[in-house]
Amino acid sequence: MLTFDPEGLSLAQRDGDACVVCHKRWPRxxxxxxxxxxxxxxxxxxxxxxxxxxxxxATVVAFPSR
Structure with a gap:
């Protein structure tokens, strides 16, 4: 789990009302x-x-037999 520094985030990003990366608000x-x-x-x-x-x-997949 990543930990973000709140100092560089807007209030909306800190409250979960905007994307932490691109600031997009809609859709929430x-x-x-x-x-x-x-x-x-x-x-x-x-x-x-x-x-x-x-x-x-990745899921482990068996090699085909010869």
Whole structure:
């Protein structure tokens, strides 16, 4: 979980009313991408969340037999 410095964020970003990355307010950000030092959630829009969050581990696939 990422921890964000609230000093560089706007009030709307700190309150979860705007994306923590792109400042977009509509549609309201819904993806929790981190927290502030006081443990309150930081939200991002779907597009920015995909860029911030690590990709899931790939599923192990067996090699074809010869």
């Amino acid at each position: 950000p819904r993806v929790r991408v981190g927290k502030l030092p006081d443990n309150s959630s930081v939200l991002a829009c779907t597009e920015c969340a995909e860029a911030l969050l690590p990709a899931p581990m």
